[in-house]
Amino acid sequence: MHVDVISDVEEAPTKRSRTRDAEATKARILDAAKKEFARNGLGGARVDVIAEKASANKRMIYHYFESKEGLFQTVLENAYVDIRAAEQKLNLDHLDPATALERLVRFTWEYYLKNPEFITLVNSENLHRAKHLKKSEVIKVVSRKFVNMVGDLLERGVAAGVFRRGVDPVQLNITIAAIGYYYLTNRFTGSIVFERDLMAKDALDERLRFNLDTVLRLVRA
Amino acid sequence: MHVDVISDVEEAPTKRSRTRDAEATKARILDAAKKEFARNGLGGARVDVIAEKASANKRMIYHYFESKEGLFQTVLENAYVDIRAAEQKLNLDHLDPATALERLVRFTWEYYLKNPEFITLVNSENLHRAKHLKKSEVIKVVSRKFVNMVGDLLERGVAAGVFRRGVDPVQLNITIAAIGYYYLTNRFTGSIVFERDLMAKDALDERLRFNLDTVLRLVRA
């Protein structure tokens, strides 16, 4: 007896196959929600679409996340945690200051490029005056580490004589984000206003070079 | 004869007072729509709210602008025309290149600050992949003049020996916009992430100074 009829093909590993898997369902919902929120904003996203794309029942969304806004908040928190975690992995303190800074600028650009949902989620959250992020505790912790990272980097550069004194780490952080973020978030209107395809490979490469140059000129002694 | 009974108080000037005034109604609708779209995005804006804030009947919106999206397109076009017109008034070609550039950076920052709707409208339009701006012809005309303005400015600076050679006017334009735009559009999440009130007077002044410095270092010979 006790022969599991379902588990003949697919699924071998650690967890045995289950028709009901709360964690997996949650993850599918979050993934679908990230895409839907990113594409249409909080207001434009449709709960039914998220449920369908997640191959989950809409009821489950309310079961796990209480409301559409609760779901959005979780998606947003995850997005911030993800980018901060990726930044920490850069290990900038093992590199010389100039190389580390270049690496940060490059990373920021490429992260936005590969994770366009991040930008749209942040835009959406700002349209709502950060009401969801305000409630989040984890954000403060990861943000602080992030600001310190650049602060330390600047200090090391000043000590080494390669960076000038008096650059505010927060202003620098904002600027590094800005010159990539703006270009990408406004790529559609920008391509019309400037009459060139801002997303062409050449254009992207050129923008990265320009940004590296901008930041370097900004901090060097 | 022809004594207008209504026009005893208020209204002296050119146009006589009318209880029915298509132009005035259109203007009120556009004004209300700009605010509503800016506050809630295209998707989040409510046609009924626009009608009420404009003291107009909802039917009038469809009469003059065909649809919610038609209204949005007009609002957006006007917003672009307005900022480009303001830029042309700067008369940068009468100033020496360095002063002109500083003036442009300062203007851009202050315009965003005084007209936050512009930023939100552009964000909303990019969420919709610029589908409305694509249809607009007037945009191309005003944009071209704008790009040329900065191009000429750069050339004059190079000729005078104060700016370095080889700076792409488009990249510079984007950067000038970016360092102000990003700071302001993300002021809500930014104030949380960086744990300071980015909209405090001191913070705003500091950011403008930093931006002026950034651009100057970017272009100077």
Add this chain to the structure above:
DNA sequence: CTCTTGGCGCACTAAATGGTTACTTTCCGA
């Protein structure tokens, strides 16, 4: 084998929303 927990699905609702129909009121030129 039973029982309880909770993952899951169907069918439903109350409210909101973009858009419209049908109508009245005002204006202006002939």
Add this chain to the structure above:
DNA sequence: TCGGAAAGTAACCATTTAGTGCGCCAAGAG
């Protein structure tokens, strides 16, 4: 002065949407 055109209004409609009530059944515990 009068008739048509345009401005303006109110009630209405078809859909869409976030959110639920309720019951089924899988699966781990004892």
